[in-house]
Amino acid sequence: MATDTESLAARSREAAGALARLPTATKNACLTELAGRIESGIAQIKEANEKDLAAARSTGLGDAKLRRLTLSDAGIRQMAAGLRQVAALPDPVGGVTRDTMLPSGLRVKKVRCPIGVILMIYEARPNVTIDAFALCFKSGNACILKGGREAAHSNQVLSGMAKASLEGHGVCPDAVTLLTGSDREEMKALLKLSQYIDLVIPRGGTDLIRFVHEHARIPMVQHFHGVCHIFVDATADVDRAVEVCTTAKTSGPAACNAVECYLVHEKIAPVFLPKLVARLAAEKVELRGDEATRKFAAGAKPATEEDWGREFLDLIVACRVVPDIGGAIEHIRRHGSNHTESILTADAANAGRFLDEVQSSCVLVNASTRFNDGFSLGLGAEIGISTSRIHAYGPMGLEELTTQRYVVEGFYQTR
Amino acid sequence: MATDTESLAARSREAAGALARLPTATKNACLTELAGRIESGIAQIKEANEKDLAAARSTGLGDAKLRRLTLSDAGIRQMAAGLRQVAALPDPVGGVTRDTMLPSGLRVKKVRCPIGVILMIYEARPNVTIDAFALCFKSGNACILKGGREAAHSNQVLSGMAKASLEGHGVCPDAVTLLTGSDREEMKALLKLSQYIDLVIPRGGTDLIRFVHEHARIPMVQHFHGVCHIFVDATADVDRAVEVCTTAKTSGPAACNAVECYLVHEKIAPVFLPKLVARLAAEKVELRGDEATRKFAAGAKPATEEDWGREFLDLIVACRVVPDIGGAIEHIRRHGSNHTESILTADAANAGRFLDEVQSSCVLVNASTRFNDGFSLGLGAEIGISTSRIHAYGPMGLEELTTQRYVVEGFYQTR
Numbered sequence: 001m002a003t004d005t006e007s008l009a010a011r012s013r014e015a016a017g018a019l020a021r022l023p024t025a026t027k028n029a030c031l032t033e034l035a036g037r038i039e040s041g042i043a044q045i046k047e048a049n050e051k052d053l054a055a056a057r058s059t060g061l062g063d064a065k066l067r068r069l070t071l072s073d074a075g076i077r078q079m080a081a082g083l084r085q086v087a088a089l090p091d092p093v094g095g096v097t098r099d100t101m102l103p104s105g106l107r108v109k110k111v112r113c114p115i116g117v118i119l120m121i122y123e124a125r126p127n128v129t130i131d132a133f134a135l136c137f138k139s140g141n142a143c144i145l146k147g148g149r150e151a152a153h154s155n156q157v158l159s160g161m162a163k164a165s166l167e168g169h170g171v172c173p174d175a176v177t178l179l180t181g182s183d184r185e186e187m188k189a190l191l192k193l194s195q196y197i198d199l200v201i202p203r204g205g206t207d208l209i210r211f212v213h214e215h216a217r218i219p220m221v222q223h224f225h226g227v228c229h230i231f232v233d234a235t236a237d238v239d240r241a242v243e244v245c246t247t248a249k250t251s252g253p254a255a256c257n258a259v260e261c262y263l264v265h266e267k268i269a270p271v272f273l274p275k276l277v278a279r280l281a282a283e284k285v286e287l288r289g290d291e292a293t294r295k296f297a298a299g300a301k302p303a304t305e306e307d308w309g310r311e312f313l314d315l316i317v318a319c320r321v322v323p324d325i326g327g328a329i330e331h332i333r334r335h336g337s338n339h340t341e342s343i344l345t346a347d348a349a350n351a352g353r354f355l356d357e358v359q360s361s362c363v364l365v366n367a368s369t370r371f372n373d374g375f376s377l378g379l380g381a382e383i384g385i386s387t388s389r390i391h392a393y394g395p396m397g398l399e400e401l402t403t404q405r406y407v408v409e410g411f412y413q414t415r
Numbered sequence: 416m417a418t419d420t421e422s423l424a425a426r427s428r429e430a431a432g433a434l435a436r437l438p439t440a441t442k443n444a445c446l447t448e449l450a451g452r453i454e455s456g457i458a459q460i461k462e463a464n465e466k467d468l469a470a471a472r473s474t475g476l477g478d479a480k481l482r483r484l485t486l487s488d489a490g491i492r493q494m495a496a497g498l499r500q501v502a503a504l505p506d507p508v509g510g511v512t513r514d515t516m517l518p519s520g521l522r523v524k525k526v527r528c529p530i531g532v533i534l535m536i537y538e539a540r541p542n543v544t545i546d547a548f549a550l551c552f553k554s555g556n557a558c559i560l561k562g563g564r565e566a567a568h569s570n571q572v573l574s575g576m577a578k579a580s581l582e583g584h585g586v587c588p589d590a591v592t593l594l595t596g597s598d599r600e601e602m603k604a605l606l607k608l609s610q611y612i613d614l615v616i617p618r619g620g621t622d623l624i625r626f627v628h629e630h631a632r633i634p635m636v637q638h639f640h641g642v643c644h645i646f647v648d649a650t651a652d653v654d655r656a657v658e659v660c661t662t663a664k665t666s667g668p669a670a671c672n673a674v675e676c677y678l679v680h681e682k683i684a685p686v687f688l689p690k691l692v693a694r695l696a697a698e699k700v701e702l703r704g705d706e707a708t709r710k711f712a713a714g715a716k717p718a719t720e721e722d723w724g725r726e727f728l729d730l731i732v733a734c735r736v737v738p739d740i741g742g743a744i745e746h747i748r749r750h751g752s753n754h755t756e757s758i759l760t761a762d763a764a765n766a767g768r769f770l771d772e773v774q775s776s777c778v779l780v781n782a783s784t785r786f787n788d789g790f791s792l793g794l795g796a797e798i799g800i801s802t803s804r805i806h807a808y809g810p811m812g813l814e815e816l817t818t819q820r821y822v823v824e825g826f827y828q829t830r
Contacts, residue, residue, distance in 0.1 A: 017748070021771055100793055106782060108792050113774055115804050194628070198804050213609070213632060219805040220634070240827035247829040333432070344827070355822055356436055359528055367521060367825030376830065377821055378517050389530050389613050389818045390634040391806040403804045406792055407770055410782030412655035412759070414662040415791060 309335030724750030
């Protein structure tokens with residue numbers, strides 16, 4: 001099995017060479033054709049998905065996982081729309097990020113080029129098969145997609161459509177490879193193939209990330225958990241702060257950029273907390289507060305030590321009253337996950353200090369943490385949100401799926 | 416011992432927080448002060464270096480290693496000059512690389528910030544202690560310097576001077592930490608501390624790189640071997656090509672950007688090779704050629720299969736005659752190390768094709784491979800030349816020692 005995996009990876013490497021130089025028009029044509037194939041193949045996709053769902057139900061897969069596994073008509077159309085969106089984005093490959101003429105007479109350019117072969121490891125969601133392929137392909141990378149076994153039938157149909165679209169335009173179908181096994185030994189073998197694979201991006205639960213971190217001998221960009229904080233400063237606009245704080249949880253309770261903890265300045269707590277509590281109660285959000293919070297938040301449960309730095313993945317938020325901005329920053333330093341933090345304030349000095357001292361991948365002033373994703377930040381699309389500080393920090397769009405090399409022109413200079 | 420290492424790393428992490436926000440002027444003052452301390456401490460540095468050298472001689476360390484270990488007056492002054500150079504370079508921290516106002520009204524900036532804690536692992540050269548500290552510090556990173564045990568006394572004195580310079584300006588001396596043990600178990604423990612260390616940069620021989628690659632659970636940027644090629648196309652300027660080809664080896668026979676293999680177009684071989692051979696002979700460079708090469712290169716030794724893709728680290732170069740540019744590109748694809756490749760040609764189409772199809776970290780037209788370093792490419796300085804395609808590819812200067820985060824300003828937008 002390891003040998004099969006290795007030969008597949010070797011073919012990905014081979015495909016990557018040509019992909020790096022594929023004209024933008026050809027890439028866009030492939031993506032657009034795939035969008036059409038998906039739209040006209042809804043019945044076929046749903047049939048495959050139904051097989052996965054039936055198997056999942058019979059093995060007693062939980063409701064949340066079943067939901068992620070399900071491909072609805074709207075979800076399928078969304079995949080097609082996503083492909084057309086990626087086709088419309090600028091091609092990052094060949095982009096010149098520096099162009100200087102040096103005293104030596106050398107003209108030195110820094111030019112974007114694909115990373116090479118990207119291994120994407122993900123769990124139940126079959127739409128990731130299409131989303132990840134689209135981004136890797138548009139940025140000139142070959143991809144190896146290791147989806148969850150639960151979604152094997154759905155992924156097989158989708159990657160088959162991708163391969164057919166490539167072949168229709170004379171592109172080597174090895175540009176996308178689907179692996180459906182769930183053998184951890186196979187995964188370990190895959191994670192050691194540094195001669196063929198340039199980057200691994202795991203997307204999934206903590207166990208998956210830890211497993212990859214432990215076994216990868218390939219560079220990894222991790223999309224780890226988001227323990228996001230909002231600091232409500234003394235000068236925040238109370239009503240609008242209630243709105244931002246509430247929706248930063250309710251608009252996506254299990255999203256990685258959802259707020260998990262409010263830090264409230266003690267001066268604003270008596271006014272702010274009662275309003276927040278009322279609003280959260282109306283939205284059925286559970287609040288877990290420290291003692292100071294509970295003085296103004298009737299009905300809040302006591303927060304335990306474990307509630308700080310916890311990703312609830314549900315309609316639950318922790319809350320702590322802090323004496324000042326320093327207390328908020330210190331709490332974030334100890335309990336944050338470097339994902340997303342926001343300050344709500346009218347005080348420019350405090351905004352500046354917060355932006356300066358909190359070094360998360362995305363730090364916001366007077367805006368919801370939910371804006372930390374590739375779409376909201378203007379990247380057009382994203383393959384994940386990195387909490388690694390190497391290569392990419394924050395949402396990874398097309399540019400973050402490239403690297404940069406030096407291209408130098410001279411007239412026979414020596415050194 | 417592992418616990419000691421861990422607590423040192425934890426202190427580095429602590430120091431990194433403040434370093435990220437240190438004013439440029441303070442950083443420059445520390446670097447300049449250190450330059451002064453080094454210049455006025457030459458006697459003290461040489462005394463420590465003499466201890467290392469005596470110990471090294473008694474254990475029978477080879478000549479090449481002894482040379483690398485030796486700090487001459489000129490070498491010490493060069494370290495001080497390097498510090499002043501780094502002080503004069505622009506501070507990358509806080510640099511804004513994108514600034515957009517989105518339709519949502521969010522102002523989104525991408526801002527350079529330090530990586531955090533950088534572990535540098537190197538071998539005999541004590542000057543790396545100062546060079547690596549200077550670059551890490553200027554880019555706002557704390558560094559852990561794991562130098563070779565042979566250089567322990569020299570490194571101790573140098574890092575002591577660095578710490579004293581920091582303290583003189585109120586900067587936490589934990590910004591630089593020297594480890595002098597050579598226990599591989601200690602190194603393994605260090606390479607697992609991903610909670611404290613953000614990046615490891617190994618610089619040294621193949622064994623060291625392999626060891627770090629095997630044991631690191633921390634992101635790594637590798638500075639691996641350079642097997643650099645020059646393709647002499649049919650239309651190259653013969654005399655200038657001889658000059659470039661010769662000096663690309665002789666100006667630094669063991670440098671990673673030195674040429675290791677000439678690929679010569681068969682049409683130019685009869686004119687070019689005899690001239691090249693004469694020039695190489697005068698410079699005492701050994702040429703190892705394939706059969707076609709030896710027809711025109713009297714005295715060239717036969718190249719064996721192992722000579723392709725080999726880093727000679729000496730006054731030796733391999734040579735192969737190729738039928739066309741495709742043959743050259745294919746040879747590089749099979750035997751290159753993604754470090755540096757150059758084409759010498761008057762044919763613009765071939766230059767374009769070479770730049771396009773050879774995806775090494777630095778590809779040159781009509782210039783010596785020796786130009787692939789941070790100084791020659793205009794970065795001001797470098798901490799190494801990465802052959803990893805992740806994070807940095809090619810020379811790593813100050814900018815490559817930073818990452819980028821998102822800073823977002825709004826007016827209570829929700830999503």
